[in-house]
Amino acid sequence: xxxxxxxxxxxxxxxxxxxxxxxxxxxxxxxxxxxxxxxxxxxxxxxxxxxxxxxxxxxxxxxxxxxxxxxxxxxxxxxxxxxxxxxxxxxxxxxxxxxxxxxxxxxxxxxxxxxxxxxxxxxxxxxxxxxxxxxxxxxxxxxxxxxxxxxxxxxxxxxxxxxxxxxxxxxxxxxxxxxxxxxxxxxxxxxxxxxxxxxxxxxxxxxxxxxxxxxxxxxxxxxxxxxxxxxxxxxxxxxxxxxxxxxxxxxxxxxxxxxxxxxxxxxxxxxxxxxxxxxxxxxxxxxxxxxxxxxxxxxxxxxxxxxxxxxxxxxx
Amino acid sequence: xxxxxxxxxxxxxxxxxxxxxxxxxxxxxxxxxxxxxxxxxxxxxxxxxxxxxxxxxxxxxxxxxxxxxxxxxxxxxxxxxxxxxxxxxxxxxxxxxxxxxxxxxxxxxxxxxxxxxxxxxxxxxxxxxxxxxxxxxxxxxxxxxxxxxxxxxxxxxxxxxxxxxxxxxxxxxxxxxxxxxxxxxxxxxxxxxxxxxxxxxxxxxxxxxxxxxxxxxxxxxxxxxxxxxxxxxxxxxxxxxxxxxxxxxxxxxxxxxxxxxxxxxxxxxxxxxxxxxxxxxxxxxxxxxxxxxxxxxxxxxxxxxxxxxxxxxxxxxxxxxxxxxxxxxxxxxxxxxxxxxxxxxxxxxxxxxxxxxxxxxxxxxxxxxxxxxxxxxxxxxxxxxxxxxxxxxxxxxxxxxxxxxxxxxxxxxxxxxxxxxxxxxxxxxxxxxxxxxxxxxxxxxxxxxxxxxxxxxxxxxxxxxxxxxxxxxxxxxxxxxxxxxxxxxxxxxxxxxxxx
Numbered sequence: 001x002x003x004x005x006x007x008x009x010x011x012x013x014x015x016x017x018x019x020x021x022x023x024x025x026x027x028x029x030x031x032x033x034x035x036x037x038x039x040x041x042x043x044x045x046x047x048x049x050x051x052x053x054x055x056x057x058x059x060x061x062x063x064x065x066x067x068x069x070x071x072x073x074x075x076x077x078x079x080x081x082x083x084x085x086x087x088x089x090x091x092x093x094x095x096x097x098x099x100x101x102x103x104x105x106x107x108x109x110x111x112x113x114x115x116x117x118x119x120x121x122x123x124x125x126x127x128x129x130x131x132x133x134x135x136x137x138x139x140x141x142x143x144x145x146x147x148x149x150x151x152x153x154x155x156x157x158x159x160x161x162x163x164x165x166x167x168x169x170x171x172x173x174x175x176x177x178x179x180x181x182x183x184x185x186x187x188x189x190x191x192x193x194x195x196x197x198x199x200x201x202x203x204x205x206x207x208x209x210x211x212x213x214x215x216x217x218x219x220x221x222x223x224x225x226x227x228x229x230x231x232x233x234x235x236x237x238x239x240x241x242x243x244x245x246x247x248x249x250x251x252x253x254x255x256x257x258x259x260x261x262x263x264x265x266x267x268x269x270x271x272x273x274x275x276x277x278x279x280x281x282x283x284x285x286x287x288x289x290x291x292x293x294x295x296x297x298x299x300x301x302x303x304x305x306x307x308x309x310x311x312x313x314x315x316x
Numbered sequence: 317x318x319x320x321x322x323x324x325x326x327x328x329x330x331x332x333x334x335x336x337x338x339x340x341x342x343x344x345x346x347x348x349x350x351x352x353x354x355x356x357x358x359x360x361x362x363x364x365x366x367x368x369x370x371x372x373x374x375x376x377x378x379x380x381x382x383x384x385x386x387x388x389x390x391x392x393x394x395x396x397x398x399x400x401x402x403x404x405x406x407x408x409x410x411x412x413x414x415x416x417x418x419x420x421x422x423x424x425x426x427x428x429x430x431x432x433x434x435x436x437x438x439x440x441x442x443x444x445x446x447x448x449x450x451x452x453x454x455x456x457x458x459x460x461x462x463x464x465x466x467x468x469x470x471x472x473x474x475x476x477x478x479x480x481x482x483x484x485x486x487x488x489x490x491x492x493x494x495x496x497x498x499x500x501x502x503x504x505x506x507x508x509x510x511x512x513x514x515x516x517x518x519x520x521x522x523x524x525x526x527x528x529x530x531x532x533x534x535x536x537x538x539x540x541x542x543x544x545x546x547x548x549x550x551x552x553x554x555x556x557x558x559x560x561x562x563x564x565x566x567x568x569x570x571x572x573x574x575x576x577x578x579x580x581x582x583x584x585x586x587x588x589x590x591x592x593x594x595x596x597x598x599x600x601x602x603x604x605x606x607x608x609x610x611x612x613x614x615x616x617x618x619x620x621x622x623x624x625x626x627x628x629x630x631x632x633x634x635x636x637x638x639x640x641x642x643x644x645x646x647x648x649x650x651x652x653x654x655x656x657x658x659x660x661x662x663x664x665x666x667x668x669x670x671x672x673x674x675x676x677x678x679x680x681x682x683x684x685x686x687x688x689x690x691x692x693x694x695x696x697x698x699x700x701x702x703x704x705x706x707x708x709x710x711x712x713x714x715x716x717x718x719x720x721x722x723x724x725x726x727x728x729x730x731x732x733x734x735x736x737x738x739x740x741x742x743x744x745x746x747x748x749x750x751x752x753x754x755x756x757x758x759x760x761x762x763x764x765x766x767x768x769x770x771x772x773x774x775x776x777x778x779x780x781x782x783x784x785x786x787x788x789x790x791x792x793x794x795x796x797x798x799x800x801x802x803x804x805x806x807x808x809x810x811x812x813x814x815x816x
Contacts, residue, residue, distance in 0.1 A: 032697030038331070039339060039429065039467055045700055045733030051428030083503060084332045084487045090503055149534055157538050164542045165535055170323060170506060170526055264530050266505045274329065274504065274531075279693055 008300050012293070019292045020285055024065050027281050033057065034081045034279045055081060068285065078282035082275070090271065091286045097167060098267035101190060101256050102249075104183055108191040109198055109252065110245060114234075117202025121210065122229055132199065140196030144255050148189040148262035155185060165264035186259040193255065194248035201244040205237035212236075239310040246302025250295050320813025321524040322795065325536045325545035329504060329529045332487035336413055336426035339467035342549075345805040346527060349509055349520075350397075351471035351492030354388045354407070354448075357464055357717065359801035360810050365571050366626050367717045367803050369461055373402060373472060373493065374448075383455030383755055390446040394516045396474035397497045404442040409475040411440045411450075413483075414468075421475070423483040430468030433459070455755040457762070458718045465716050466805075495520040495809045504529060521797065521812040540564065546792035546813070553669065556611045559790050568613050568786035571802030573624030573715035575617050576670065578659075578780035579725075579739035581703035586657075591649040593777035596709075597635035598642035599681045600674060606783055609669045613788040617781035619770045620722050624802040626759055627719040627766035634774045642681040654682025657708040661687060662695035664713075670782065671711065702732035703739055710738065713785060717803055719766045723750040726773055741778040 035048040035057070052058045071078055077087040116136075120129040139147075156164045162185050168174045169182075209215065210233050218228050257269030264270075268287055275283040331338035335347045348359075354374035357367040371377070374388035394402040412419040414426040414434050427434065436459050438451045452459060463470035477491035490498045493516070496509040507527040511520050528545055530536040533552045539545045541562060551559060560566055580593050587593055602616030615623075619632045646654065657678070661671045668689065675685040688707075690698060699710060715721060724730050727750060728742035746769050753765035773779070789800060797810045 030694065032693040032695075035428075036693050036696040036700070044730075044735045047428065047431055048700070049733075050431065051425065054424035054428050079484070082331070084334070084484050085503060094504075152535070152538060157542055160542065164539045164544050165530060166505070166528075166544075170528065170544070171321065261532055262535060264505075264528075264532070264535060266502070271504060277691070277693065 012296055023288045028061055037278045077286050080280055080283045082278045082280040087282045087286045094268040094271045095290055098256055104187045105190040108187055109195045113195045113198025114202050117199040121203045121206040136196040136199045139192045144258040148259055151185050167265055186263045186265050189259045190255045194252050202241055205240045206233050209233045209236045239306050242305050249298045319521040322522050323526045323545045325528050325530045325539050325548040327550045333490040334487040335469040335471040337429045341804045344466045349496035350490050350494045350498055352494050353471050359807035360799045362799050366624050383457045384452050386450045388448045394493055396493055397491050398474050398477055400476040403445050404448045406475050407448045408442050410472050421478055433463035458720050461718050520809040546795050548790050551790055565791045567789045567800040569800045571624045572787045573622045573717050574785040575622040575715045576713045576782045578709050578711045580709055582740045584708050586655055589649045591645045595642040595645040597777050597780050598638045599677050601637045605673050609673055613786045614783040617784045620773050620781055621770045622715040623784050624717050625719040627763045629767055639681050656684045659685050659687050660710040662692050663689055746772050
């Protein structure tokens with residue numbers, strides 16, 4: 001197991017290199033650069049040239065990449081060109097904010113997905129089952145952006161139950177309750193589509209297990225239905241459910257971007273969006289690397305979890 | 317006495333808060349509260365049709381030698397927010413930041429931004445602790461005011477603060493002499509300012525100003541409706557009627573120097589012919605455009621001199637809507653069945669509605685317009701290269717309170733890469749008039765030169781001026797005392813919040 005873990009972690013390095021190089025290239029290929037943003041409509045080509053020189057952006061791409069890589073290996077992620085702040089100072093708090101939103105959304109996804117999926121499979125064919133399947137179909141296909149705006153309109157604007165925007169109140173905000181109150185709508189928005197997928201998967205996986213012979217045996221032996229469901233069916237259905245959750249987590253991270261824009265939640269997705277618009281390369285690099293790293297680590301965690309749950313898939 | 321907090325919902329983040337090395341209208345509004353210059357634009361006169369310069373850190377000034385020498389007499393007893401004294405040395409220190417490469421505070425990034433203002437300066441002299449004299453390379457009566465427009469603004473920063481925090485760090489610790497002090501900034505979330513109770517003049521009323529970034533336009537509107545903000549700019553045009561019905565105060569200023577205009581490619585094989593360009597102008601129904609797309613928050617623009625400058629002529633008319641005349645001109649030029657035209661436009665988040673209106677109006681006279689949309693920075697990159705031969709027209713929304721702005725888009729020597737005359741227009745007679753206007757000390761005479769130049773540009777049909785945008789702003793009813801100026805940025809010192 002340890003061997004496997006080490007092998008996977010070592011495999012991370014070429015992935016991250018590749019990602020960083022690709023991002024570097026792609027941003028260079030897009031027309032316009034950060035001087036266009038900084039100087040705005042006043043910027044003649046001449047003015048932009050002067051500024052580029054001052055910012056060291058007139059050097060060949062390879063030179064710039066090597067410089068950036070070198071600094072990175074010494075722990076220096078560079079300075080944001082648009083904001084003059086150290087990149088790490090910008091990115092780290094954002095990672096935290098996105099993890100909070102993503103984490104809570106994950107809990108909502110897993111809890112509602114498993115609960116509803118389990119209940120539906122236990123009452124197959126009932127009204128509850130049919131309704132939940134229908135809801136899942138609809139929610140799983142609603143664009144998160146639209147859902148966020150609708151939830152905001154109804155629960156924030158109309159009923160005033162929740163705030164419209166932000167992670168905390170502007171005046172004296174920031175406490176645990178304040179943040180939790182701000183989290184509700186963005187988390188529900190982010191969790192909707194993944195929860196739908198998890199519900200379907202749970203229902204299908206549990207139904208499959210319920211059709212197995214050993215379940216018949218357990219029933220014949222008089223084991224209570226509730227125990228069959230939770231101890232036997234769910235436990236054995238966990239491997240595929242865990243895999244799906246692992247995959248959904250990746251999409252969840254991406255889905256937080258929409259919620260971050262609609263609810264002005266100061267997360268990594270929103271930072272990435274604004275720095276792409278600004279062509280702020282050092283920030284884009286750091287943000288994309290953070291996301292790539294998360295993806296890889298999450299998939300690794302999901303694989304490991306699977307191995308622990310399912311002895312059949314364990315590696316040496 | 318508590319006078320409240322103004323919370324402003326903005327469509328974008330402000331740049332850094334180092335005025336010598338930043339740009340944008342939102343940032344300009346913020347630096348306007350924190351910093352001051354020797355002279356300032358008066359933004360709190362509700363009756364002003366154009367902004368004028370007033371004394372600020374200089375209590376008076378003289379312009380001599382035909383516009384070449386500017387002498388400033390500085391105000392006594394003024395302190396920066398960090399307690400250090402303002403004097404002539406502080407002024408010279410600020411000039412040297414982008415003029416003197418040998419000065420320890422020299423900042424190449426500032427030079428890159430403030431180049432338009434700096435290139436006119438021959439020398440800066442400290443005559444005594446309260447007098448500074450600047451000699452220009454050539455006469456220019458608009459010189460100082462040009463230094464107050466965004467993208468490198470000549471505001472006075474505390475030299476002690478620059479020495480303490482460095483050229484990069486000053487953006488995170490902005491220290492000026494203004495009516496508001498910088499309190500904190502959470503990047504991408506908010507900027508907080510508080511009233512400066514040690515200000516040298518009439519103090520502001522508000523306790524605090526919070527600038528809140530709300531990029532999504534619907535979220536911005538909803539935040540106003542839910543009282544999370546009490547002031548928003550750039551509302552989506554189709555929300556204007558709803559917000560009015562909900563009781564929010566709509567302010568527009570008919571004198572904001574903001575004009576939407578189309579640049580015509582003078583190198584284009586078909587558009588080379590002046591009759592074709594005139595036809596384009598006759599085909600656009602400006603009156604209906606302002607009613608139906610802008611919901612009354614804009615007025616038709618017939619000439620290239622925007623409102624909000626002393627040279628603006630409110631009675632100027634040209635190419636009033638006449639599609640029949642347009643078709644006749646096209647036929648005369650050899651295009652009785654019209655032609656195809658490519659129109660490059662940016663996506664700026666409000667739906668690109670007026671561009672589609674223009675496309676429709678041109679279709680009515682037989683011209684098939686193909687719209688090419690670009691993301692904003694990609695568009696700016698294209699725009700500053702100048703119109704390519706295969707592209708017919710593009711657009712920009714812009715303007716300044718000084719009429720020489722029009723010169724910078726239309727002079728022969730302002731074509732790319734040196735300038736932003738992206739349609740390659742050139743008429744030496746127009747340039748000669750602009751030169752005369754800049755060196756003319758009598759505003760009445762200068763006005764005439766500008767207006768003659770406008771007439772020539774109009775006869776040449778070098779552009780399609782479309783509308784003058786009145787920059788709608790929505791306020792909550794509790795926001796009192798705000799003056800909507802003839803400018804794209806604001807002075808919040810007269811504002812207070814009425815308790816509910």
